[in-house]
Amino acid sequence: MIKKGRPEGFPFLFVLTNKTNNKMELLLNHKSVRKYRQKEIADDLLNQIIECGAKASNTGNMQLYSVIVTKDSENKKKLAPLHFNQPMVQQAPVVLTVCLDVNRFTKWCDVNSANHGYDNMLWFVSGVIDSMLFAQNICVAAENYGLGICYLGTTLYNAPEIIQVLKIPQGVFPVTTITMGYPDESPDATDRLPLEGIVHFETYSDYDDMRIRDLFAYKESLESSKKYVAENMKENLAQVFTDVRYKKQDNIFFSEKLLKAIRAQGFDI
Numbered sequence: 001m002i003k004k005g006r007p008e009g010f011p012f013l014f015v016l017t018n019k020t021n022n023k024m025e026l027l028l029n030h031k032s033v034r035k036y037r038q039k040e041i042a043d044d045l046l047n048q049i050i051e052c053g054a055k056a057s058n059t060g061n062m063q064l065y066s067v068i069v070t071k072d073s074e075n076k077k078k079l080a081p082l083h084f085n086q087p088m089v090q091q092a093p094v095v096l097t098v099c100l101d102v103n104r105f106t107k108w109c110d111v112n113s114a115n116h117g118y119d120n121m122l123w124f125v126s127g128v129i130d131s132m133l134f135a136q137n138i139c140v141a142a143e144n145y146g147l148g149i150c151y152l153g154t155t156l157y158n159a160p161e162i163i164q165v166l167k168i169p170q171g172v173f174p175v176t177t178i179t180m181g182y183p184d185e186s187p188d189a190t191d192r193l194p195l196e197g198i199v200h201f202e203t204y205s206d207y208d209d210m211r212i213r214d215l216f217a218y219k220e221s222l223e224s225s226k227k228y229v230a231e232n233m234k235e236n237l238a239q240v241f242t243d244v245r246y247k248k249q250d251n252i253f254f255s256e257k258l259l260k261a262i263r264a265q266g267f268d269i
Contacts, residue, residue, distance in 0.1 A: 026143055031189050033148025034088045036181030041093050045145060052141035056133040064127040065134045065175075066101040068166050069094060078165050082158040083177065088150060092179035097155065097162065098135045100127025103171030119171070124267045131175040139178060148183035151176055157254050160261040170266035191219050 050067060058064065070076055071094055079097075080089045089095060102118040109116040139149045155162060155177045162174045197215040207215070219225060220237050228240045242248070262269055 023144070027140065029189065030143065031148075031187050032150045033181075033183045033185060033187065034086075034150050034179075035183070035185040036088065036092050036148065036179070037184045039093065039182045041147065041181065046094060049138055049141040049145065049147075053134045053138035056130075056137040058130040058133060059126045062105050063130065063134075064100055064102055064105065064123070065131040066099045066104070066172060067134070067138075068097040068099065068168075070097065070166075071095075075165075079162070079177075082161045082165065083152050083154040084157075086152065086154070088179045089152070089177075091181075093181045094179070096135075096138065096178040096180060097166060097174050098131050098138075098176050098178065099168065099172050099174050100124065100131045101172045102127055103169055106171060119266050119268050121267075121269050124173070124262065124269060127173070128175055135176055135178060142180055146182070147180055148185075150179045152179065156258055159258060160264070163261065163265070168265075170264075173262060173265050173267075191222060193219070 046069070050069075053067070054063065070079060073090070076090045076092075076095055079095060080086075083089045102123055106116045106118055135151075139151075142149050153176070155174050159174050162168070166174070168174065193215055216237075225237045229235070229237055232240050232244050234240050234243060259269065
């Protein structure tokens with residue numbers, strides 16, 4: 001059952017009761033897990049989780065994605081430096097590299113003498129969307145079975161090297177990586193902006209300075225945020241993002257590297 005409330009400044013809010021569907025609670029209580037027990041994930045369970053991923057909505061039912069499953073410790077060791085040596089890459093029982101994949105569909109067209117044209121920006125973006133829908137279904141299914149997951153954004157930073165390690169052919173491109181295993185930690189939920197910060201009704205309502213400050217006030221007030229600011233000797237949290245975590249010069253470097261890798265994989269972008 002869902003109760004409705006109406007907090008000041010926002011027209012609706014859903015408040016969960018103890019009768020709310022468990023799957024709704026699963027989504028609302030999501031946490032990224034970076035430490036895992038040394039317990040294997042049964043093949044049958046992993047297959048079922050990936051099958052849940054394959055049930056996700058996708059472009060024209062073309063399923064423009066593939067997933068590379070890494071369990072072998074030596075192969076995880078090869079991937080680890082490409083993900084900036086984040087410990088969970090080698091610790092997790094399973095590492096999933098989710099790729100956009102137009103290779104499979106174009107080859108199906110080839111064997112049927114169908115003249116395709118899926119090597120361009122439109123289909124690269126469509127493949128990214130399909131891949132992330134597939135990946136998110138996998139993550140929700142994994143959490144439903146008591147597993148923990150963590151997305152690795154580092155996949156795009158070192159896509160060319162990941163392509164080499166995983167022997168990825170043209171028409172296929174690594175989009176994201178998911179570490180998965182039985183949790184060995186219970187981290188706090190990560191803060192999120194309030195709904196009034198991300199929902200727009202009928203048309204986009206742009207943000208003035210006062211609204212921006214109000215929306216980010218809670219994030220900035222967290223002790224973890226204050227710690228980031230102090231440790232990095234910055235004036236505020238925004239500067240931690242721009243000057244330390246995601247610097248402009250790094251953004252430009254990795255953007256150029258990424259574009260080169262996309263073209264090398266056969267996409268005319």
